[in-house]
Amino acid sequence: MAKTLAINEDGLAQIRSEFRVVQDKDLAERLGVNKATVSRILQGKAAPGPQFIAAMLVAFPIKFEAIFDVVVDDALESAAA
Secondary structure: OEEEEEEOHHHHHHHHHHHOOOOHHHHHHHHOOOHHHHHHHHOOOOOOOHHHHHHHHHHOOOOHHHHEEEEEEHHHHHHHO
């Protein structure tokens, strides 16, 4: 089984509300990443990479589990084979 990470939407909504980060461009600026990167990750088109994960954990006082979910997907493994 292939495993990857995805954004926990409830956790992200809480962060956006608490820190008043409404737009994706504001989130990208706060994280120091490209807006397109944020967009792809939030739409599920890309998995969060190490730089994105580290930026989230540094920018916001959150626990890893509050914002990231481990996704197990048999289809990902089939595609990689």
